[in-house]
Amino acid sequence: xxxxxxxxxxxxxxxxxxxxxxxxxxxxxxxxxxxxxxxxxxxxxxxxxxxxxxxxxxxxxxxxxxxxxxxxxxxxxxxxxxx
Numbered sequence: 265x266x267x268x269x270x271x272x273x274x275x276x277x278x279x280x281x282x283x284x285x286x287x288x289x290x291x292x293x294x295x296x297x298x299x300x301x302x303x304x305x306x307x308x309x310x311x312x313x314x315x316x317x318x319x320x321x322x323x324x325x326x327x328x329x330x331x332x333x334x335x336x337x338x339x340x341x342x343x344x345x346x347x
Contacts, residue, residue: 270306273298279312280319 277284291298298305
C-alpha cells in the first residue's frame with residue numbers, strides 16, 4: 265500500500281509541525297523531495313522521518329548549549345533601583 269511508504273502534503277506538515285505552505289516551499293527549494301501522483305504530492309516517509317529526527321536532535325543540541333552557557337557563565341544582575 266502506498267500509505268505505508270509515503271506521506272501526503274498535509275500529513276508531512278503535521279509530522280514536521282509546519283504549515284503545508286512551508287512544506288510546499290521546501291519541496292520547491294529542493295530541501296525535501298516530493299513525487300506528484302495525480303492530484304497528490306507524496307513525500308517518502310523515510311525522508312520525512314529523518315528530517316523530523318534531525319530537527320529534534322538540533323533542537324535538543326541548542327537547548328544543551330544554552331544550558332551549559334548559563335551554568336558556566338551566569339549573567340550579572342542589573343541594579344533596578346529607582347533614582
